[in-house]
Amino acid sequence: MINTKLLAALGVSFAALATPALAQEPLSFRVAPQYDANSVEARDTSAFRSAALKSDAVSIESSRIALERSRNPNVRNYAKNVLVEREATTKALLPEGTSLTAGGTVVSDSQPFETRLDNPVGVVLAPVTISASIAQKIVGGVLGGVGLVDNSPGEPGRRVAIGPEGQARIDSLKNARSAREFDRTYARQQARSDARTLGLYEAYSRNGDNAQGREFANQALPYIANQHGHSAILADRIGG
Template sequence: MKHLLISTSLLVAAIAAPAVGSTPAVEAQASRTPTKAAQFVPMAASSDMYEIESSRLALERSQSPAIKQFAQMMIDHHTMTTQQVTQAAQASGMTPPPPALLPPHRTLLDKLQPAQGRDFDRMYLDQQRTAHRQALALHQTYSRRGDKEPLRQAAAGAVPIVQQHIDQLKTLSPT
C-alpha cells in the first residue's frame, strides 16, 4: 500500500503540471514510474480509463470530425490495452483491481467536464498530449524494468500504440 501511495504521488506530481506543453520536471517525474506490478497495473488502468472517459466526452462535445475520429480511436485502443494489461496481470498471478481513476486523472476529467466548444477541443487536446507523454513513459519504463514478464510484454505492446497517438495528436488542432 505504501508503494502504491508513493507511485500515486509521483503520478499526481506529473499530472498536476500544466496540461499545456511539457517541462523537464514533468518528463522527469513521468519517467520515475513503478517497476512493481502492484503499482503499474492500477496506474495503467487509470491512464486508460481517463483516455476512455475523456474521449467519450469528446464524442459528445467536439464539433471537429477529426477530433471525434481520434476520440473513438482512443476508446477502442485504450479498451484493448486495458484488457491486455488485465490479462497479463492475471497471467502474472495477480488479481487486478477493477479499473478506477486515480485522483490526478479524476482531476483532469473534472476540469474537462464543464468545457464547451472550441475551449473543450483545446483542453481535450492539451490534456491528451500530456496524458500520452506520461503513458508512454509509464509503459516504456515498465517494459524495460518491470518485475513481471507478462506485464512487461503488455507494456511493450502498448508503447507503439501510445506513440501512434502522440504522432496523431501533432496533426490535430481545435476547430
C-alpha cells in the same frame, strides 16, 4: 520481434509510425515528467498496471465526453481511436470479473456490497464495450494474472477507480464553456496523458520485474507512440 497481429488489431500501421510528423521530437519529453528506472511504476508490475489502468480509464471517459460535445472531425476521429485502443489495453491488464480499487488493488467483482459512484474511495468508471480483436496470447491476463486477486477487499471496485486527479481532468472537460474551449482542453489533456503513458510503458518495458509484462509493454509501445503523435499534433493545431 514486434507482433504485427497485435498492432493490426489495434489499428496501427507501420506507415503511420513512419510519417514525418511522428518522426519529430516526441512531445512527451518536452511537457511531461518521465518515469525513470528507479520509479516504482517502472519496476513493479502491480504499480505499472495500476498507473496504466488509471490512464486508460480517464482517457476512455474523456473521449466518451468528446464524442458527445465535440463537432471537430479531427477531435472525434482521435477520440474514437482512443476508445478502441485503451479498452484493448484495459482488457490485457485487468482480468474479466475484477476491478482496480482506488488503493491500486485488483479485487473480485463478486462482493457482498453495493458499489456506489459517490463512494468515498474514488470515482469508478467502466470502460466502454467496444469489440477489439487483439491477439489472444497477449490479452486475457498476461498482466492481469500477475499477483493475487483480493476476494475480500476492504474497499469496493467496479473496473477502475480513477481518483481525484483523474476526476479533476474530467470535471474540467464538463465545465468547458464553449465547443472551442472543450476541444482545446481535451486535446491538451490527451497530449500530456499520452506522453506520460508512453513514458510509463517505455520505462516498464526496460525495467519491469515480469518477463511477460515487459513483452506486453514492448509490443504495445508502437501503438502508444502512434496515439501520442496524433494527440500532440492535435493539440498543436487547436492551440493547446
